[in-house]
Amino acid sequence: MIGEDSALFREGLAALLASAGHEVVGRAATAAAAVAQVRAHRPDVVVLDVRMPSDDEGIEAALEIRAWDPPTPVMLLSQHIETRRTVELATGGAIGYLLKDRVLDVDQFLTALERVAAGGTALDPDVVSRLLGAARGGSVLGALTPREVEILALMAEGWSNGAIARRLYLSERTVETHTGSIFMKLDLAESPDGNRRVRAILAYLEATTA
Template sequence: MSEVRVVIADDDVLLREGLSSLLTQAGLEVVGQAGDADELLTLLGREQPELAIIDIRMPPTYTAEGLDAAVRIRTEYPGVAMLLLSAHVEVDHALELLEGGDGRKGVGYLLKSRVTDIADFVSTVDRVAGGASVIDPALVYELVAARRRNDPLGALSARERDVLTLMAEGLSNAGIGRRLWITEGTVEKHVRSILTKLDLSETADDHRRVRAVIMYLDTVA
């Protein structure tokens, strides 16, 4: 690993010292430590590091001080890569960090429990310092799960999505069957399943097929 100037911000002194020792042994230059967001911002102005490792929850309220500092750092110190550490998976915090990036500097989100895997942690630090985006696998799982929960089409199978896509193109069941090389009867079964999974109950005029297409178009828009 090439020598990189790093600052560490965490109110846990033992963790800070441990990370400092670990990173120093790995060839990085730890140029400062901070116990809260204000100290971190002061350090950044004084030391001009390439990477900041930041605990999301710090004094005084232990809510999102680290994240708020990261948002400021992105604006005030755009050349600094950031690796945020958290004791728990916090999807909203991670999204705020990731969605605001411009892709020019590295950014990472890692659970503190991953620090115990020294080789993996050092590799993550190296990648973030080099400009990569690194996301904890547990967060990836939660992000996918959240997307599925918020996606009205999330319950559909891949084949049902194919059928719905062709419905949106205006194809009849027969046309869909020809396009997908399946029988019209099979298409009808898929359509019934789609309408059931989308919770589109029958009505007097029963425009469920149209309503399903509208849901699809709203999702892909």
């Protein structure tokens, strides 16, 4: 399901997804219509513009859709970096947040969308970099080494340990050691009711939006 107020972008995105073998079950130009379409069709994943047409309409729609049982995975698209409500959306996974320019890299966009549809996370590298850069000053994240910050950034984008290892030309065991160090420095003990990976991402999101 696509929620996007620009008809040109909406139809172009629908054509792109159809050509990749995906079925587009609904289109909407407003947040209210998008929510109604999701209720009607129960799609595998929703692609929403953050501003539809006013500030944060897409985010409000995403929060509503994610509050249902079961929640529907949401991929947010934005023209510019906006992080005010990212913490709420990042909790629990099955969320993506990409700049619209990323759609031009079709393979990267489709990979991110499929990751979100499967329950994962895909945050735009530019969003992650801005959050991390702001968070390091005076926050608990200042204890992390540059390599740990780099790995945390890739974790926030939704990369697995194996994928991070290949990206940084490290062994998977080395990445596991770094992630363990990140969890320790952020005081994230293992618990049956929380995902430490998600909580590590939330730690710096909360630092930048507090």
